Amino acid sequence: MMFNWLSLITGLFYIALGIVVIVYKFFFTLLEPAIAYTLGAVLILYGIFRIYRAVSKIKNSGNEE
Template identity: 50%
Template sequence: MYKWLSLVVGFFYIAFGVFILVYRYKQITESDIAYPLGALLLVYGIFRFVRAIIVLKNDKSE
């Protein structure tokens, strides 16, 4: 169960990072924290998603 949950959470981190980057792009305010936060969430989501896929593949092969 934890492996599948990790996969879903990774997907949500990716989606939230993209949302922050797109939402910040459409706004005119001067908040400089949105770009690094969105990029950090995107990278962490990709890392978590890939790690969950690797663990699921290794679990099925054993």
């Protein structure tokens, strides 16, 4: 159960990191705008996926009990 909550928090951090990459165009080095937007979008989508998966597992574990 704790892993699901940590996965939820991790998803939020991925979304925040994606936003930071898009805004500052920096990820360990300066990025070209097209690369920054692409990397930021991928990070945000992965964060959304992590949150969706965590929420679905939390709902399923609530149904099993």
